[in-house]
Amino acid sequence: xxxxxxxxxxxxxxxxxxxxxxxxxxxxxxxxxxxxxxxxxxxxxxxxxxxxxxxxxxxxxxxxxxxxxxxxxxxxxxxxxxxxxxxxxxxxxxxxxxxxxxxxxxxxxxxxxxxxxxxxxxxxxxxxxxxxxxxxxxxxxxxxxxxxxxxxxxxxxxxxxxxxxxxxxxxxxxxxxxxxxxxxxxxxxxxxxxxxxxxxxxxxxxxxxxxxxxxxxxxxxxxxxxxxxxxxxxxxxxxxxxxxxxxxxxxxxxxxxxxxxxxxxxxxxxxxxxxxxxxxxxxxxxxxxxxxxxxxxxxxxxxxxxxxxxxxxxxxxxxxxxxxxxxxxxxxxxxxxxxxxxxxxxxxxx
Amino acid sequence: xxxxxxxxxxxxxxxxxxxxxxxxxxxxxxxxxxxxxxxxxxxxxxxxxxxxxxxxxxxxxxxxxxxxxxxxxxxxxxxxxxxxxxxxxxxxxxxxxxxxxxxxxxxxxxxxxxxxxxxxxxxxxxxxxxxxxxxxxxxxxxxxxxxxxxxxxxxxxxxxxxxxxxxxxxxxxxxxxxxxxxxxxxxxxxxxxxxxxxxxxxxxxxxxxxxxxxxxxxxxxxxxxxxxxxxxxxxxxxxxxxxxxxxxxxxxxxxxxxxxxxxxxxxxxxxxxxxxxxxxxxxxxxxxxxxxxxxxxxxxxxxxxxxxxxxxx
Numbered sequence: 001x002x003x004x005x006x007x008x009x010x011x012x013x014x015x016x017x018x019x020x021x022x023x024x025x026x027x028x029x030x031x032x033x034x035x036x037x038x039x040x041x042x043x044x045x046x047x048x049x050x051x052x053x054x055x056x057x058x059x060x061x062x063x064x065x066x067x068x069x070x071x072x073x074x075x076x077x078x079x080x081x082x083x084x085x086x087x088x089x090x091x092x093x094x095x096x097x098x099x100x101x102x103x104x105x106x107x108x109x110x111x112x113x114x115x116x117x118x119x120x121x122x123x124x125x126x127x128x129x130x131x132x133x134x135x136x137x138x139x140x141x142x143x144x145x146x147x148x149x150x151x152x153x154x155x156x157x158x159x160x161x162x163x164x165x166x167x168x169x170x171x172x173x174x175x176x177x178x179x180x181x182x183x184x185x186x187x188x189x190x191x192x193x194x195x196x197x198x199x200x201x202x203x204x205x206x207x208x209x210x211x212x213x214x215x216x217x218x219x220x221x222x223x224x225x226x227x228x229x230x231x232x233x234x235x236x237x238x239x240x241x242x243x244x245x246x247x248x249x250x251x252x253x254x255x256x257x258x259x260x261x262x263x264x265x266x267x268x269x270x271x272x273x274x275x276x277x278x279x280x281x282x283x284x285x286x287x288x289x290x291x292x293x294x295x296x297x298x299x300x301x302x303x304x305x306x307x308x309x310x311x312x313x314x315x316x317x318x319x320x321x322x323x324x325x326x327x328x329x330x331x332x333x334x335x336x337x338x339x340x341x342x343x344x345x346x347x348x349x350x
Numbered sequence: 351x352x353x354x355x356x357x358x359x360x361x362x363x364x365x366x367x368x369x370x371x372x373x374x375x376x377x378x379x380x381x382x383x384x385x386x387x388x389x390x391x392x393x394x395x396x397x398x399x400x401x402x403x404x405x406x407x408x409x410x411x412x413x414x415x416x417x418x419x420x421x422x423x424x425x426x427x428x429x430x431x432x433x434x435x436x437x438x439x440x441x442x443x444x445x446x447x448x449x450x451x452x453x454x455x456x457x458x459x460x461x462x463x464x465x466x467x468x469x470x471x472x473x474x475x476x477x478x479x480x481x482x483x484x485x486x487x488x489x490x491x492x493x494x495x496x497x498x499x500x501x502x503x504x505x506x507x508x509x510x511x512x513x514x515x516x517x518x519x520x521x522x523x524x525x526x527x528x529x530x531x532x533x534x535x536x537x538x539x540x541x542x543x544x545x546x547x548x549x550x551x552x553x554x555x556x557x558x559x560x561x562x563x564x565x566x567x568x569x570x571x572x573x574x575x576x577x578x579x580x581x582x583x584x585x586x587x588x589x590x591x592x593x594x595x596x597x598x599x600x601x602x603x604x605x606x607x608x609x610x611x612x613x614x615x616x617x618x619x620x621x622x623x624x625x626x627x628x629x630x631x632x633x634x635x636x637x638x639x640x641x642x643x644x645x646x647x648x649x650x651x652x653x654x655x656x657x658x659x660x661x662x663x
Binding site for chain 1: 537538539540582583585586589620623624627628631634635638639640641642644645646647648649650651652653655656657658659660661662663
């Protein structure tokens with residue numbers, strides 16, 4: 001195995017050195033080759049200078065400097081693109097993640113899982129932040145169907161091809177496990193220790209609640225409907241269709257029973273406006289189909305594989321409940337996975 | 351094979367015909383000659399008819415440093431610039447307009463400040479010599495751009511710019527978005543620098559432009575605003591609009607609700623209820639277009655990398 005540890009750093013001059021020594025301490029016990037990739041996300045302090053200095057004494061270290069601050073997702077994606085490893089571990093640069101959790105994550109990878117997410121069971125942050133993040137996690141878990149306690153934890157391990165095929169952008173890093181599950185990846189989580197913040201300040205404010213809600217909506221659309229947007233838009237149109245029918249019905253009643261003239265008109269126009277929304281959404285859905293079918297993204301939706309994936313997970317969980325040392329599931333045949341790179345070949349008949 | 355050691359490539363975007371054009375080129379030649387490094391001048395004539403061919407006879411003498419190209423029909427600045435870039439070989443690209451906009455000293459100043467390793471140098475014309483109304487328009491334009499794109503350029507209207515070659519190669523522009531190139535490039539992480547220069551002369555149109563000019567400029571600013579912030583997260587833009595409409599709709603709705611149930615006014619025969627429903631429908635439409643945008647970005651943006659690397663060790 002070859003392991004790549006990717007750490008995005010943004011203005012972390014106080015912690016870089018300590019972080020590296022922590023990582024090297026853990027890595028000293030590895031019986032496989034590894035590399036540590038520090039991605040400097042356009043820091044304005046001395047972070048890059050320190051990385052350059054550390055590089056001289058540490059051969060396992062690689063540094064990548066981005067031209068400007070591109071945000072955590074892009075810093076991570078840079079790491080994914082430049083990593084040589086078969087397994088990639090990401091973590092925060094602020095020392096809140098414990099490097100000693102890495103072997104625990106790798107254990108799970110060796111058991112055949114494709115993505116292992118850290119779960120900060122005892123989170124050492126402000127209670128309100130933890131509360132907001134709990135709600136976000138619950139919503140993401142419920143809507144995407146990939147149930148994790150802690151989407152926000154940066155400490156995660158990925159099988160390289162699973163996460164690379166996602167080709168993330170924007171602010172997707174929170175949704176990596178859910179997105180990767182589209183490819184049939186098997187996702188699990190393990191509790192990891194979390195340290196209180198001792199250096200620097202948090203780079204996130206509370207003003208992002210609305211943005212995160214937007215992202216959740218967008219990610220759900222992508223995860224569930226990017227292969228078949230028409231379906232998604234039709235589902236969106238359903239409530240409006242019901243409203244249109246309801247108002248239409250009332251309009252009919254108003255005409256038949258000769259309510260005041262204004263009422264009939266009002267119900268009719270309400271019905272028409274809702275009908276317009278329905279038409280609009282359906283047309284957008286058709287346009288969406290067009291967009292998806294002209295892209296080079298392959299969405300050979302393979303429901304039976306996904307089902308199998310879920311059942312393996314459930315079996316695994318059942319086994320874990322009944323006996324502690326359950327046999328590991330056999331590695332998932334890679335060929336069966338939904339691949340993202342070849343040309344769309346049409347729907348597979350099931 | 352082009353000689354690789356050319357330092358400066360001066361690309362002259364010739365769009366207007368002026369009598370003293372050969373004088374301008376000669377002057378450019380003199381300024382760069384004093385620097386004693388290899389350079390070349392590329393003239394890109396854009397829809398000026400036979401003007402360039404006529405003027406070339408007067409520009410004999412520095413043939414080996416002069417390349418002239420002519421577009422038969424008027425095309426955009428972006429095309430001219432790309433074509434010029436393809437033909438040039440210098441590591442520093444200096445772009446100029448049809449006439450001399452800043453003084454020789456200022457041009458030298460721009461070139462000198464390149465030693466501090468910025469990627470783009472943009473002049474900021476001081477002591478402007480054009481009429482106050484022009485200055486006012488230009489000022490409004492620049493303030494608008496600064497506020498909307500959150501950049502800090504004071505004088506984008508000046509055609510003269512100095513670029514490192516990579517900047518032009520890696521930054522894509524289209525149409526007449528050349529004036530915004532520094533902003534687009536800055537978004538890609540290139541370092542920019544603004545140098546105070548003195549204004550030499552103004553030959554452009556003075557007074558009011560045509561209405562379509564103003565509209566085009568506004569559209570350009572909006573395009574830039576959208577492109578720099580939302581190309582990878584369209585839903586945030588559209589759901590903002592949608593939410594706005596929806597809130598207006600809900601507000602009107604609650605107003606009607608209060609009137610109907612607390613004050614007892616009838617509602618059915620007044621148009622205000624339509625207004626509320628109409629706004630809410632608009633909100634849904636705007637937001638749903640954002641969803642389509644997300645699908646487009648996810649399925650068609652896969653080959654495009656969002657980040658740019660400065661160094662790797």
